[in-house]
Amino acid sequence: MDIKKDFIQRLRGRAEFCRDRGEVKTPELLEQAAQLLEEKAQAVPEGFVLVSKEIPDSVVDRLRYSSYHWGDGTRDYFTPVYQMIIEAQEPAND
Incomplete structure (x- = not known):
């Protein structure tokens, strides 16, 4: 069982126990x-x-220090790429 679902189920079980008391x-x-x-x-x-x-x-640092050695321009290079990924996931407001 999923940890979140298990925790929610335990909260509800405890609520029922307390209510019975x-x-x-x-x-x-x-x-x-x-x-x-x-x-x-x-x-x-x-x-x-x-x-x-x-x-x-943290993402910039991982890319900067990866085996490709992007260096100081890492944020400038990857920001447009990252923004395209985010925009692709946003719902269209047509």
């Missing part, structure tokens, strides 16, 4: 937390990840 606030908070986590998990479709719209420093 007569608690009111704790089960409500646990259910809200589970709901928020579930909504967040659904916000990013399977097979996709969230990335920064700007090329991250």
Whole structure:
């Protein structure tokens, strides 16, 4: 089972346990937390990840120090390429 789904299921199970013991606030908070986590998990479709719209420093550093030795111009060279990748994933607003 997926770790996120397992955690959400455990939160809901704990909420039910607390509710059976007569608690009111704790089960409500646990259910809200589970709901928020579930909504967040659904916000990013399977097979996709969230990335920064700007090329991250970590990516530039990995490219700069790769076996190709891009050097100081790495960010300038790869920023347009990275932006094309991001734009290709954005929905069209036709």
